[in-house]
Amino acid sequence: MPTLKILDKEFVPYLNEKEIQEKITELAHQINKDYAGKKPIFLSILNGSFLFTADLFKQITIEAEVCFIKLASYKGMTSSGNVITAIGLEANVSNRHIVILEDIIDTGKTLHHYLPQLVSNGPASVKIAVLLNKKEALQFPVQVDYSCFDIPNKFVVGYGLDYDGLGRNSKDIYQLK
Numbered sequence: 001m002p003t004l005k006i007l008d009k010e011f012v013p014y015l016n017e018k019e020i021q022e023k024i025t026e027l028a029h030q031i032n033k034d035y036a037g038k039k040p041i042f043l044s045i046l047n048g049s050f051l052f053t054a055d056l057f058k059q060i061t062i063e064a065e066v067c068f069i070k071l072a073s074y075k076g077m078t079s080s081g082n083v084i085t086a087i088g089l090e091a092n093v094s095n096r097h098i099v100i101l102e103d104i105i106d107t108g109k110t111l112h113h114y115l116p117q118l119v120s121n122g123p124a125s126v127k128i129a130v131l132l133n134k135k136e137a138l139q140f141p142v143q144v145d146y147s148c149f150d151i152p153n154k155f156v157v158g159y160g161l162d163y164d165g166l167g168r169n170s171k172d173i174y175q176l177k
Contacts (some may be wrong), residue, residue: 001013001016001172001174003060003174003177004157004158004167004170004174005051005056006020006079006157006166006167007163007164007165007166009174009176009177010176010177011156011157011158011167011173011174011177012157012174012177013054013108013160013171013172014151014154014172014173014174014175015149015173016172017159017171017172018061020055020063020148020159020171020172020173021031021055021138022129023131023148023149024052024055024056024059024131024148025059026148027056027146028047028056028059028060028128028134028140029059029114030034030146031056031060031062031129031146032045032059032061032062035062035064035097035099036062037060037062038062038097039063039064039065039097039098040064040065040098040099040158041064041065041066041067041071041091041093041096041097041098041099041156042056042064042065042066042067042099042101043058043066043067043069043091043093043098043099043100043101043118044067044068044069044101045068045069045070045101045102045103045110045111045137045159045161045176046068046069046070046102047070047168048070048102048103048104048160048161048162048168049101049131049160050068050101050160051159051160052131052159052160053066053101053104056101056129056169060175063119063136065091067091069114071110071113072093072116078112083140092121092139093118093120093122093123094121095122095124096123096124097123097125097127098123098125098126098127099127099128099129099146100114100118100126100127100128100129101129101130102128102129102130102131103130103131103132103159103160103161103169104130104131104132104133104156104161105110105128105132105133105134105138105142105144106137106138107137107138107139107140108138108139108141108142109139109140111128111140111142112140112141112142118177119157127145128142128143128144128145128146129144129145129146129147130144130146130147130148131148131149131159131160131171132147132148132149132151132156132161132173133147133149133150134150134151134152134153135150136152137153154175154176156173156174156175156176157170157173157174158170158172158174159171159172159173160175161173
């Protein structure tokens with residue numbers, strides 16, 4: 001994998017497409033087993049999780065639904081400190097099992113802010129599945145139930161993750177050089 005240049009930054013290979021897809025397959029098998037007979041709703045957090053959601057959901061063999069919300073707190077490479085809901089939840093989650101799909105858990109601020117809103121709608125359960133989990137960066141209490149990769153506190157792009165809106169379209173994940 002060659003390096004990746006985005007705006008003023010250079011990124012080096014970190015995780016390749018094959019590694020990512022293998023972990024997503026493992027995760028799908030586990031979720032299919034854990035949610036057999038439960039008809040969960042997969043709640044994908046946009047924008048970053050769209051590729052993760054698509055690849056995971058293609059391997060979900062149980063009866064399930066998928067919906068999307070847009071929460072945002074990043075601008076460039078740092079959190080703005082504010083979490084906004086740009087596209088809200090339209091599905092009725094009352095008494096339903098919810099699996100939140102997130103591209104990355106960094107500080108945890110976004111989900112920490114959103115979870116009380118979701119829980120107030122009375123779901124049967126809420127679990128969090130992430131592609132990348134930056135445990136070292138966690139500043140807010142967020143319980144990750146499923147994680148494809150635990151990664152160090154490095155800035156990453158690709159496979160849905162961006163730097164200032166760019167770089168999402170890579171099949172691989174790169175870290176800042």
